[in-house]
Amino acid sequence: MKIGLLSYRSHPYSGGQGIYIRHLSKALSKLGHDVSVISGQPYPELDDSVNLIKLPGLGLFESGDRLSAFRVSFFWNLLNFYEWFTVITGGFPEPYTYGQRVYRLLKRTNFDFDVLLDNQSLSSALPKIQKKFPLAATIHHPITKDHKLELENAQNWKEKLSSNRWHNFLPMQKRVALKLRNIICVSQPSKEDVISEFRVKEENITVIPNGIDIKTFKPSSDSKTLGYKIVTTASADIPLKGLRHLILALPRVLREYPLTNLTVIGKSPKKSKLNKLIDDLNLEDKITFKSGITEDEIVNIYHNSDIAVIPSLYEGFGFGAGEAMACGVPLISTDSGGLKQVIGESALKIKPGSVEEIEESIIKLFNEEETRNELSRKGRERMEELFDWEIAAKAYIDLFEALIK
Numbered sequence: 001m002k003i004g005l006l007s008y009r010s011h012p013y014s015g016g017q018g019i020y021i022r023h024l025s026k027a028l029s030k031l032g033h034d035v036s037v038i039s040g041q042p043y044p045e046l047d048d049s050v051n052l053i054k055l056p057g058l059g060l061f062e063s064g065d066r067l068s069a070f071r072v073s074f075f076w077n078l079l080n081f082y083e084w085f086t087v088i089t090g091g092f093p094e095p096y097t098y099g100q101r102v103y104r105l106l107k108r109t110n111f112d113f114d115v116l117l118d119n120q121s122l123s124s125a126l127p128k129i130q131k132k133f134p135l136a137a138t139i140h141h142p143i144t145k146d147h148k149l150e151l152e153n154a155q156n157w158k159e160k161l162s163s164n165r166w167h168n169f170l171p172m173q174k175r176v177a178l179k180l181r182n183i184i185c186v187s188q189p190s191k192e193d194v195i196s197e198f199r200v201k202e203e204n205i206t207v208i209p210n211g212i213d214i215k216t217f218k219p220s221s222d223s224k225t226l227g228y229k230i231v232t233t234a235s236a237d238i239p240l241k242g243l244r245h246l247i248l249a250l251p252r253v254l255r256e257y258p259l260t261n262l263t264v265i266g267k268s269p270k271k272s273k274l275n276k277l278i279d280d281l282n283l284e285d286k287i288t289f290k291s292g293i294t295e296d297e298i299v300n301i302y303h304n305s306d307i308a309v310i311p312s313l314y315e316g317f318g319f320g321a322g323e324a325m326a327c328g329v330p331l332i333s334t335d336s337g338g339l340k341q342v343i344g345e346s347a348l349k350i351k352p353g354s355v356e357e358i359e360e361s362i363i364k365l366f367n368e369e370e371t372r373n374e375l376s377r378k379g380r381e382r383m384e385e386l387f388d389w390e391i392a393a394k395a396y397i398d399l400f401e402a403l404i405k
Contacts, residue, residue, distance in 0.1 A: 001400060002034045004113040004133075008098035008121040010037070010044035016140060016319050017119055018044050023213055025050040027393035036113075038105070040098045055101050057094060060087045090165040096172060099123020106132065115400045117184075122173035126180060134403040136182040141190045141316025141337060142197035144170060146240050149313055153239045155273075174198050182403060184396075186210045186317040187338030193316075206399055209341065211389030212322040216295060219328030219380060220303035228260040228366060231305035231329065233320030234312070241266070242311035242334070242352065244274060249358035251281055257366055263301055264289045265320070302327035306372070307365050310334065313352045318342045322387055325379030330372040332361040342387070346378040 005025055010018040021037055026047040029035045036051040037044060041059045046052050058080060060066045066088050074081035079100055086093035103125035105111075118126055118137040129135055147170060150163040177183065177198040183205045185191035191205050234241035243264065253260050268289035269275035278287060290301065302308070308324035310333040315321075317338040324331050331347035333339055343349070348365065350357040365372050 001397070001404075002112060002114045003028055003036070003400065004111065004116045005035065005037045005119065006098075006102055006116060006121065007037060007039045007044065007119040008094050008123075009042060010039045010119075011042045012045040016317065018042075019319055020138075020140070020210060021119060022046060023211060023389050024393065024396070027211065027389040028396065030390070031393055031397060033397070038102060040094060040101075053105075055098070055105060057097055057101065058083050058087075060084065061094075086168070090162055091168045092166050093169070095121040095123050095169045099125035099129075103129055114404055117396070117400075122176045122180075124172050124176055126176055130180065134400070135180070136184055136399060136403065137177075137180050138184045138186065139177065139190070139194050139198075139316075140186050141314070142193050143167065143173065144197045145193060145314050145337075146238070149240050180204065182206070182399070184208050184399070187341045189337045189340060190316040193337070208392055208395045208399070209387060210317050210319070210322075211392040212319070212326045212383050212387045213295075214326050214383050214388055217299060217302070217323045217326035217383075219376070222303070224304075224306075226306055226366070226369070227304075228257045229305045230260065230262045230307050230309055230362065231265065231301055231324070232262065232309045232311065233265040233323075234310075240313050242313045244277065245353055245355050246309055246311045246358055247274070247277060247281070247283065247287070248355045249362065250283055250286060252359045253362050253366075254286065256363055260286065260362075260366075262287045263305065265291070265293070265298060265301060267291050298323070299327065302329050305329055307332060307362060309358065309362065310339065311350070311352075311358060312336060312339065315339045315342075321347070322383060326383040326387075328376040328380045330365055330375035331379055332358065332365065343379075344382055346382045347375060 005021055007021045010021045012018045021044050025035045025037055029049040036053055038053045038055050040055055040057050060069055063069055070084055079097055083093045083097045099121050113133055115134045120139055147167040151160055154160045177200050181204060185194055185205055185207050186209055188207055191207050194200050195202055232246055234243040302324055308329040308331045310321045312334055314337045321333050321339055321342050333343050333347045334352045335349050336352045348361045350361055
């Protein structure tokens with residue numbers, strides 16, 4: 001089967017979309033299928049068996065000076081003008097512009113894909129593409145959830161206006177989701193939210209849980225002593241990830257365990273309210289941010305950590321939780337959204353937004369070696385049993401074969 005995966009941005013180490021594309025494409029290829037990824041910037045790192053078709057946009061989010069990126073030629077290329085103007089006015093045009101470029105690419109070339117899978121662009125071009133190719137679209141979770149949480153956390157009208165402008169693509173995604181015949185959700189809670197938020201018919205949705213690369217993310221063979229090291233995956237600029245609540249929990253933990261330190265796999269807050277919070281709590285020397293790092297470096301961080309904490313207010317799936325469990329790191333996590341399906345009974349559960357529960361759970365695990373060992377074992381076993389990418393890939397193939405018939 002010739003499969004085309006559509007991904008409007010596919011950063012290999014930051015965010016779930018690039019991780020999803022890398023591992024799904026590899027797993028589909030290993031089953032003997034001809035797999036190509038059509039991706040906008042930033043481009044993914046793919047297995048040698050997978051073909052990468054680069055479909056560049058303007059790359060303005062990777063550019064230092066977006067205003068000066070304007071070119072007179074934009075007046076003859078309205079798509080480029082739209083992308084540039086939307087970015088400099090605070091919007092996020094990539095789901096729309098990427099989809100239009102894919103449609104034009106497919107029209108002017110002779111690609112003979114048997115099936116296409118969209119990775120949550122939900123671009124207005126998809127219904128037109130659906131008329132020419134068997135098509136499915138993955139919705140990891142409805143971004144309306146992110147938007148609502150941002151508005152709830154906004155401190156003033158300017159922040160609300162900025163959030164509304166950034167999420168200018170949401171009306172398009174809602175309209176397009178209603179027109180698609182085949183939608184894939186990565187967890188049962190994600191499916192329920194897509195039905196609720198996008199009004200999609202239940203019969204148009206198939207749930208296929210993501211996998212975890214259990215061969216790469218595996219427990220360390222080295223023995224270690226308790227070093228009071230905590231790890232989390234939570235970009236500082238996304239309120240949905242709940243990093244603020246974990247940071248607020250650290251002072252109490254430090255009073256009991258002064259050697260405690262936190263490594264955040266994600267973007268540094270730089271100039272932000274979160275950065276001010278870290279300064280106000282005098283935690284600059286206790287928190288380290290790591291972004292743009294390789295998969296091997298991420299695994300090494302897990303191997304050197306004693307506890308993982310996922311304080312997310314919502315997740316469609318939760319790669320960070322699954323990777324920590326696969327590495328045998330005892331996990332503390334909310335069970336919001338798709339996390340409930342990922343962690344099962346193999347983690348200490350906390351309420352979203354509860355600083356007190358985060359404090360108590362970290363102290364409990366630092367105190368109880370037996371509990372740490374039990375969660376380590378149960379987490380790894382759960383990943384091996386339920387979340388291998390080969391299992392996920394076979395489910396995708398079953399769906400694709402049904403679409404082609």
